[in-house]
């Protein structure tokens with residue numbers, strides 16, 4: 073563990089190792105600072121200083137462009153850094169016992185004993201007992217704010233769904249990760265269900281639980297934890313993999329007939345619950361992206377992305393109608409005085425212009441003055457969360473309908489990935505805001521005035 077940098081040493085770029093510098097270098101462009109909360113940068117910089125030496129990877133919730141809409145608070149954030157624990161807190165299976173009433177069992181009553189109770193029938197339950205494992209670290213994810221949950225994740229819901237009665241599909245104790253502490257690889261394995269404050273997992277009568285050949289016991293949680301490993305390498309040649317379900321014991325299964333159906337899908341023997349760079353984990357209401365430390369070194373850093381925005385703005389793109397200079401913001405909103413500099417993209421053709429009233433057809437559509445195509449127009453906003461990028465290309469594409477900008481390869485990758493939409497099937501989404509992509513192909517190449525040849 074590296075010592076915590078003292079406050080006086082927090083001048084950007086001088087308190088960290090080389091690796092830390094490459095993740096968050098000095099910011100040179102004064103203009104950029106107006107678009108940044110400096111405290112936020114220093115906070116994440118300090119976090120990186122403390123954690124880089126022992127970092128396993130990151131879990132990033134899809135739908136947030138670098139931070140939650142509200143402020144990031146405590147264990148509820150848009151991103152969780154998986155770091156080596158000071159002391160191992162992993163567990164491993166030791167033995168199992170058959171009982172009639174699991175709630176009264178000594179193992180379940182012992183708060184220091186991790187156990188999973190599977191209800192096989194009204195009169196028979198099996199309790200699997202776990203022992204401490206000095207070689208792994210455990211991380212728990214769920215909706216509960218109890219202290220044993222490391223990463224608190226709430227539903228990512230679109231604005232239009234927020235009103236009315238809303239019932240979360242995410243379990244309070246949704247899933248857990250076990251990561252190898254030793255060696256170079258730090259294999260991370262995912263399991264459905266997390267332990268409650270008493271170190272128990274209860275799979276009740278309504279959950280799907282079974283005893284297989286050889287006495288192995290396993291089960292599924294109500295809405296299940298879905299898993300998709302990309303095919304190929306995330307930052308090279310990846311394409312979408314097939315969505316599977318991971319069980320409480322870490323087995324991989326085909327999807328059930330419906331999300332909460334009782335019968336498990338078929339066992340997929342040759343696939344594992346070991347996460348790889350770019351694996352997606354769906355909690356039924358929020359989807360997480362796993363990035364390994366090695367994988368992240370192939371994505372741009374946040375400062376590299378800010379530099380790309382600065383470079384684009386240095387080309388002084390113009391609105392072909394107003395002839396005013398446009399400024400691509402690196403955050404979702406420009407300050408009031410800069411509002412007329414906000415660029416908009418015509419989603420049918422990709423022409424980028426300022427806000428003007430020429431060609432208005434109805435509230436949703438405008439005719440593009442450059443090519444006369446009619447279609448929706450939306451604000452351009454930089455995709456600034458680095459972990460979603462599959463390469464270091466220029467951000468000259470934008471998602472349709474939201475206008476989040478990213479590199480061509482990044483936009484094309486996410487447009488090809490079907491992502492679970494709660495219990496309602498699969499849709500390609502923009503990773504920066506979780507908007508379902510519309511039209512085919514779901515993105516557009518941007519044409520700036522100064523780029524026309």
Ligand SMILES: [Zn+2]
Nearest residue numbers: 421423440443
């Ligand atoms: Zn056009």
Ligand SMILES: [Zn+2]
Nearest residue numbers: 474476502505
């Ligand atoms: Zn978006």
